[in-house]
Amino acid sequence: MSTASTDLIDAFNAAGQGQVFKWYDQLKPEEQQALLEQAAQIDLSEVAELNDTLVQGGGGHGVDLSDLKPAPYIPLPDKGGDAKSWAGAIATGEEALRAGRVAAFTVAGGQGTRLGFDGPKGTFPVTPVRKATLFQVFAEKILAARQRYGAPIPWFIMTSTINHEPTQAFFEKHKFFGLGEDTVMFFRQGLMPAVDYKGKILLADKGEIAMTPDGHGGSLRALVRSGATKRMAESGIDTISYFQVDNPLVHAVDPAFIGFHLQAKSDMSSKMLPKAYPKEKLGHFCEQRGRHVVIEYSDMPDTLTDRRRPDGQLAFLAGSIAIHVLDRAFVERMGGGGTGASLPFHRADKKIATINATGNPVKPQEPNGVKFEMFVFDALPFAENPVIIETARQDEFSPVKNAEGVDSPQSSRDDQIRQWARWLKAAGVKLSCDKTGLPEFTLEVTPLFADSQEAFVEKWNALEKKPTVTDGLLLK
Numbered sequence: 001m002s003t004a005s006t007d008l009i010d011a012f013n014a015a016g017q018g019q020v021f022k023w024y025d026q027l028k029p030e031e032q033q034a035l036l037e038q039a040a041q042i043d044l045s046e047v048a049e050l051n052d053t054l055v056q057g058g059g060g061h062g063v064d065l066s067d068l069k070p071a072p073y074i075p076l077p078d079k080g081g082d083a084k085s086w087a088g089a090i091a092t093g094e095e096a097l098r099a100g101r102v103a104a105f106t107v108a109g110g111q112g113t114r115l116g117f118d119g120p121k122g123t124f125p126v127t128p129v130r131k132a133t134l135f136q137v138f139a140e141k142i143l144a145a146r147q148r149y150g151a152p153i154p155w156f157i158m159t160s161t162i163n164h165e166p167t168q169a170f171f172e173k174h175k176f177f178g179l180g181e182d183t184v185m186f187f188r189q190g191l192m193p194a195v196d197y198k199g200k201i202l203l204a205d206k207g208e209i210a211m212t213p214d215g216h217g218g219s220l221r222a223l224v225r226s227g228a229t230k231r232m233a234e235s236g237i238d239t240i241s242y243f244q245v246d247n248p249l250v251h252a253v254d255p256a257f258i259g260f261h262l263q264a265k266s267d268m269s270s271k272m273l274p275k276a277y278p279k280e281k282l283g284h285f286c287e288q289r290g291r292h293v294v295i296e297y298s299d300m301p302d303t304l305t306d307r308r309r310p311d312g313q314l315a316f317l318a319g320s321i322a323i324h325v326l327d328r329a330f331v332e333r334m335g336g337g338g339t340g341a342s343l344p345f346h347r348a349d350k351k352i353a354t355i356n357a358t359g360n361p362v363k364p365q366e367p368n369g370v371k372f373e374m375f376v377f378d379a380l381p382f383a384e385n386p387v388i389i390e391t392a393r394q395d396e397f398s399p400v401k402n403a404e405g406v407d408s409p410q411s412s413r414d415d416q417i418r419q420w421a422r423w424l425k426a427a428g429v430k431l432s433c434d435k436t437g438l439p440e441f442t443l444e445v446t447p448l449f450a451d452s453q454e455a456f457v458e459k460w461n462a463l464e465k466k467p468t469v470t471d472g473l474l475l476k
Contacts, residue, residue: 101238122170130476188226247398
């Protein structure tokens with residue numbers, strides 16, 4: 001055994017985590033090496049601190065709800081916002097895009113398990129006519145923006161250990177959807193060891209530690225550790241457009257959003273949706289002692305969730321939908337580790353597949369341990385000059401999360417069709433729709449034809465021969 005291996009095992013023993021190597025002598029050489037490589041990724045001092053605060057200390061369950069006020073936000077022009085300010089923000093954002101200062105960033109570590117789909121969620125077919133995948137939709141939106149602004153707009157994609165290779169293979173198979181291999185960077189989300197209720201690191205097998213993703217907040221650490229922010233800096237990129245993989249309506253790069261962010265010299269900006277009803281499962285944007293915070297819907301008491309303004313509107317109206325713009329230097333500070341502020345970890349009690357004292361597999365029926373995860377919105381209290389802007393639900397939010405019902409493939413397809421129907425109506429096409437705005441036929445508009453209502457109306461009006469609006473219409 002090498003000196004480095006001995007030192008690593010000694011460090012685990014000294015930390016009271018020697019059980020990780022209980023079966024080491026029974027493993028094949030390649031299995032020993034794999035276990036050592038896993039163990040070397042673990043920060044034992046970090047695990048010890050989390051055990052003290054979140055496991056033995058019982059922390060992570062309480063949320064500070066004192067001094068909460070609704071966070072201010074910039075309303076849409078048709079909701080009372082200043083049209084001139086929005087126009088100025090668009091101009092600022094477009095200037096930054098043309099200058100090559102912006103990168104797109106997608107958190108895409110999830111699998112399609114809840115959808116009954118075996119593969120990375122980004123490879124799930126989501127559009128109504130072409131059955132284009134989430135990744136293809138985003139790629140085409142980025143490509144459309146590149147063509148409009150004449151700038152590279154690189155795309156950074158955070159995968160997970162389980163879907164990294166399949167995701168890369170998917171892009172290679174589809175020739176990176178015309179983006180160019182050198183403009184798309186993949187990197188893995190970080191992992192944390194799961195522990196039992198005594199703080200002992202659990203084993204998934206005799207030669208494998210039970211490691212779990214460190215949450216979407218881990219994306220900030222992953223951006224730094226992977227070298228992504230270094231690559232951005234070398235390319236002159238200082239602005240990161242952050243979105244998650246499950247929402248096909250998202251604007252991959254939004255000039256107005258980017259513009260408001262840059263004008264305010266913000267570290268981190270966010271989009272909000274007005275909550276449809278008090279118990280809607282969206283986090284709440286709040287202000288707490290001069291700082292912006294997001295309080296999860298499950299942590300918000302009814303006394304605040306149900307509070308109304310004099311006009312009858314919800315007081316805590318602004319719902320978080322995980323769309324942000326981040327300053328690159330802020331990400332480097334938050335994700336760099338040991339150089340300043342860092343995101344807190346949260347405790348999640350889970351059923352963790354492990355092995356027992358005799359080395360036999362255990363599949364618990366009840367939670368048997370703790371996973372540690374970070375949330376990206378926890379960066380908000382550390383951000384200077386944070387900005388929250390309103391977006392319209394029908395224009396930008398229809399995630400694919402569940403196999404059926406709300407936030408399902410069917411509900412998202414219907415919302416996409418409703419959006420394109422509105423675009424057709426804006427262009428002067430007469431359509432028959434039901435009371436929800438859904439037309440009697442299926443259609444699809446690709447982002448390369450148009451990625452906004454304004455672009456669609458312009459493109460449609462420029463067509464010498466307008467296509468017949470019939471079932472299955474595809475504009476590409």
